[in-house]
Amino acid sequence: MNIVVIGSINTDLVINTNRMPKIGETISGNGFAINCGGKGVNQAVAAAKLGGNITFIGAAGKDENGNMSIKNLENNRIDTKCIARTDINTGVAVITVCNGDNCIILDAGANDLVSKEIIDRNKDVILAADAVIMQLEIPIETVTYAANIAHKAGVKVILNPAPIVELPLELLKNTDVFILNETEAEFVTKVCPDTEENRIKCMNILKDYGISTVVLTLGAEGPVYTEGSCIKYQKAYKAEVVDTTAAGDTFIGAFCMKMKEGIETAVKYATAASSITVSRKGASESIPTGTEVDELTRNIK
Ligand code: RIB
Numbered sequence: 001m002n003i004v005v006i007g008s009i010n011t012d013l014v015i016n017t018n019r020m021p022k023i024g025e026t027i028s029g030n031g032f033a034i035n036c037g038g039k040g041v042n043q044a045v046a047a048a049k050l051g052g053n054i055t056f057i058g059a060a061g062k063d064e065n066g067n068m069s070i071k072n073l074e075n076n077r078i079d080t081k082c083i084a085r086t087d088i089n090t091g092v093a094v095i096t097v098c099n100g101d102n103c104i105i106l107d108a109g110a111n112d113l114v115s116k117e118i119i120d121r122n123k124d125v126i127l128a129a130d131a132v133i134m135q136l137e138i139p140i141e142t143v144t145y146a147a148n149i150a151h152k153a154g155v156k157v158i159l160n161p162a163p164i165v166e167l168p169l170e171l172l173k174n175t176d177v178f179i180l181n182e183t184e185a186e187f188v189t190k191v192c193p194d195t196e197e198n199r200i201k202c203m204n205i206l207k208d209y210g211i212s213t214v215v216l217t218l219g220a221e222g223p224v225y226t227e228g229s230c231i232k233y234q235k236a237y238k239a240e241v242v243d244t245t246a247a248g249d250t251f252i253g254a255f256c257m258k259m260k261e262g263i264e265t266a267v268k269y270a271t272a273a274s275s276i277t278v279s280r281k282g283a284s285e286s287i288p289t290g291t292e293v294d295e296l297t298r299n300i301k
Contacts (some may be wrong), residue, residue, distance in 0.1 A: 001257055003047050005127040006057040006119070006146050007040020007136030008111045009083070010091040012245070014285050017098045024098075030164075037093055037283030038073035038111070038161060039135040042246040043283040046253025046273065047133070047183055048076045050293065055079040055129070057122050059110040059140065064108070065090035072284060082122040091137070100278070106137065114138040116145045123149060131156040131256055147174040151186045156259075160252050161188065172209040177259065179215045179252050199224050199245035200231050213263060217251055223267055234267045237275035237300060243286065250277040250287050271289040272297045 015029035033214055040058055048054045056078050060066035062085045069090060073080050091109040095102050119126070119142060126132060132150040134143045134157070147157045151174035158177040161167060163183040171187075184190045189205040203214045203226050215225045222236035254273035258266035273293045280286035288296075 001052045002129045003038050003052045003133060003256060004055050004057060004126050004133050005044040005133045007043065007135050008038035008091055009041050009058050009060045009069045010038035010093045010095045011069065012037035012095050014095045014097060015091060016108060017096055020096060020098050020103065033282065035282045035285060036069050037246065039137050039160065039249050041069060041073065042249030042287065043133050043253045044073065044078050045076045046250045046287045047257055048078050049287050050254055050257045050273065050290045052257050055082060055083040055125050057118065059084040059086050059113045060112045061086055061088055063089055082125055084118055086113050088113060095245060096245060097243050097245065100244055102245050108137065111138050114142050116142055119146045119149065126150055127153050129155050133158045133252060133256055135160045135162050136165060138162065144168050144171040147171050151176065151264065158252065158256055169187050172211065175211050175243040177213040178206055178211045179217065179255060181217050181248065185216055196231060217248060222271060225263055225267055227263060231291055232270050237272050237296065239275040239279045241278045243281045244278050246283040246286055247274040247277045250274040269293060269297065
C-alpha cells in the first residue's frame, strides 16, 4: 500500500504525574522524556511499521528537534524527501501523562508553514498514492486543498479531524474515510454519540456529506462503524493502560493498512494495534509492528 501522510511533526516533552496540577499549583512529576511525536508522524510510523510504503509531506525546523524527527521517520523506512526545513522551530507538544491519560499543549511551529505551495510541489507524489492520510495539526486550508486534489484523482482521502476545528464543507465532501472520536463527532454533527440511536444519527449525518466510511473511536469502549444499515461494535482488546498517547494515531495507520480487506477486518486490526500502543510509554516508539499485532489477534479472537 502506497500511502502519503500530510501532517504534523512534533517533539513531545512528556512528564508523568500521579495527578494533574490545579491552576497555579506546582507538583512533582515522576519521570521526563523527549519523544518523537505529532499526529502526522505517529500515523505515518504506524502504517510503516505495519508494512506500508509511506511518504511524508510536512515541515520541520532546521533545529535539533527537526533532525531527530526526520531520523525517526527514516529509521521507520519513511520517505522524507517531501519535508520542508524551515527557520521556524519544529512543533513542540508539552504532554502530561497521568494514570494513562494525557493532556497536551501544542506549539505548532513549522507545522503552520505546511502550505498549498508545498502541496503543489509534491502533487505527483500525492497522485501516485493509493491513499492520503491527514489530521488537523497543519493549516486547515492546506488539508482542504490537498483533499480536493487527491479525491478528484481517485486517491482515497482518510481524515482524522484532530484537533477539531470548524470543517469546510469542501473538505467533508472530499473525504472518503473519516475516523474521529466522540468529542470530534459531536463538534461536527452537533449530536452527542452517547447512545446507539445518536451514534447512528452522527454517522448518517457524516455519510450525507458523501463520506463512504465513518468510524467513531470510543476509547475504552472500542470503535463503532456502520456496514450497510447496521451499526457494528468492535470490543476493545484488554490492555494494561500505561500511556494513551498515539493510540488514536495507531488506529488510523493500522486501519488504512487493512481497509482494502473490508471495514470489519480493518477495525479489528486497528483496535488490536492501538491496544498494544496504550500498554507502552511514548508516541511513535510505542507503536507495534505487524508481527506483534498478528500475534495478539491470533491469540485473542
Ligand atoms: O496524538 C498524539 C500526538 O498529539 C502527540 O505525539 C503530540 O505530538 C500531539 O500532536
